[in-house]
Amino acid sequence: MIQYGKQFIDQTDIDAVVDVLKSDWLTQGPKVPAFEDAVASYCKAEHGVAVNSATSALHIACLALDVGSNDIVWTSPISFVASANCALYCGAKIDFVDIDLNTGNMSVFELEKKLLLAEQNNCLPKVVIPVHLAGQSCDMQAIHKLALKYDFKIVEDASHAIGAKYLDKPVGCCEFSDICVFSFHPVKIITSAEGGMAVTNNQELAKRLRKLRSHGITSDPTEMTEPSHGPWYYQQVELGFNYRMTDLHAALGISQLSKVDEFVNQRHFLAQIYDTHLDLNLIRPLHQSDTCYSAYHLYIVQLKDSDITRHKNAITQLRAAGIIGHLHYIPIHLQPYYQAMGFSVGDFPNAEKYYQGAITLPLHPTLQEQEVHFVLNTLQQILN
Numbered sequence: 483m484i485q486y487g488k489q490f491i492d493q494t495d496i497d498a499v500v501d502v503l504k505s506d507w508l509t510q511g512p513k514v515p516a517f518e519d520a521v522a523s524y525c526k527a528e529h530g531v532a533v534n535s536a537t538s539a540l541h542i543a544c545l546a547l548d549v550g551s552n553d554i555v556w557t558s559p560i561s562f563v564a565s566a567n568c569a570l571y572c573g574a575k576i577d578f579v580d581i582d583l584n585t586g587n588m589s590v591f592e593l594e595k596k597l598l599l600a601e602q603n604n605c606l607p608k609v610v611i612p613v614h615l616a617g618q619s620c621d622m623q624a625i626h627k628l629a630l631k632y633d634f635k636i637v638e639d640a641s642h643a644i645g646a647k648y649l650d651k652p653v654g655c656c657e658f659s660d661i662c663v664f665s666f667h668p669v670k671i672i673t674s675a676e677g678g679m680a681v682t683n684n685q686e687l688a689k690r691l692r693k694l695r696s697h698g699i700t701s702d703p704t705e706m707t708e709p710s711h712g713p714w715y716y717q718q719v720e721l722g723f724n725y726r727m728t729d730l731h732a733a734l735g736i737s738q739l740s741k742v743d744e745f746v747n748q749r750h751f752l753a754q755i756y757d758t759h760l761d762l763n764l765i766r767p768l769h770q771s772d773t774c775y776s777a778y779h780l781y782i783v784q785l786k787d788s789d790i791t792r793h794k795n796a797i798t799q800l801r802a803a804g805i806i807g808h809l810h811y812i813p814i815h816l817q818p819y820y821q822a823m824g825f826s827v828g829d830f831p832n833a834e835k836y837y838q839g840a841i842t843l844p845l846h847p848t849l850q851e852q853e854v855h856f857v858l859n860t861l862q863q864i865l866n
């Protein structure tokens with residue numbers, strides 16, 4: 483079976499984890515801050531806060547920005563459900579901004595249109611969560627301009643995008659956002675098994691994120707309501723969670739991060755083979771903007787002139803041939819849970835159109851060139 487995505491683990495990764503097992507610290511030790519510093523430094527952000535998943539990072543990012551039950555959060559309907567669920571965890575209202583069909587990313591045109599309307603109806607979002615689909619950054623400069631005009635905060639869901647660049651700077655530098663979130667799930671660019679990180683340039687936000695990741699507890703005397711009772715003392719000053727990353731996971735993350743550029747290069751190399759051999763009469767890849775350097779988490783194509791049957795058939799037949807074609811994503815607003823909240827078919831027509839034609843083809847650093855050609859040939863046969 484050719485998987486659509488898969489981790490690459492070498493002996494260095496294994497040794498790094500085993501070393502931690504032999505050390506005094508399995509969790510809350512030195513590897514976690516070392517991983518935080520490594521990621522922050524790699525993407526040129528000031529602070530990194532490691533957690534047990536990107537989902538947790540999105541949750542505490544919303545909380546750190548004071549998202550609560552009277553607030554509204556917007557994200558893209560073409561994403562994993564976690565991008566929207568984080569708002570619901572905070573008791574906030576979620577809504578979506580339709581996508582640009584060329585890139586699959588949140589459409590700035592649709593965003594501006596929706597903001598204008600929301601301003602009239604007094605229901606502007608507190609936070610917008612752009613998702614860098616497949617590893618290509620959204621148009622962050624434009625979204626940031628709108629954030630200044632309409633006074634909302636930005637959390638980048640960069641779960642797909644460590645190693646990517648936007649306007650020649652690393653995704654995660656937070657030039658155009660308040661917080662940026664990465665995922666280290668095994669199908670993503672680098673892995674810590676489970677794990678995620680929030681990066682930010684704002685020290686107060688970083689402090690708040692750290693507190694929220696660990697029960698809302700502080701050992702910082704300046705944050706306490708009374709003098710310390712002694713060296714054992716700590717205070718819980720708000721309601722937080724146990725979202726901590728372990729040192730085992732962090733050690734794997736550090737080791738993986740040293741290979742991130744290699745991984746992304748290899749993904750580009752393989753994507754290029756797809757690009758040059760695809761039959762553009764039948765299928766087109768997502769448009770790559772020249773302001774972006776994608777991390778190529780996913781290689782997504784759109785079937786031309788497709789209908790539901792032809793599309794479903796293509797993915798089913800790929801699987802019958804041993805190729806795990808996939809579909810990223812089912813529009814979130816079409817999930818039963820979201821339909822029960824009042825969303826319905828027709829709400830985000832571009833996202834729904836995208837869903838009827840999108841196929842994710844296999845792409846990961848261990849994929850062989852001849853496997854890419856096998857995928858291309860099989861797809862060609864299926865579509866003809």
Ligand SMILES: *Cc1c(COP(=O)(O)O)cnc(C)c1O
Pocket residue numbers: 534535536537538561562564565613639641642664665666667676677678
């Ligand atoms: C994978 C993913 C997440 C969730 O990441 P976890 O680390 O598994 O919690 C969130 N958003 C997007 C876009 C993702 O692809």
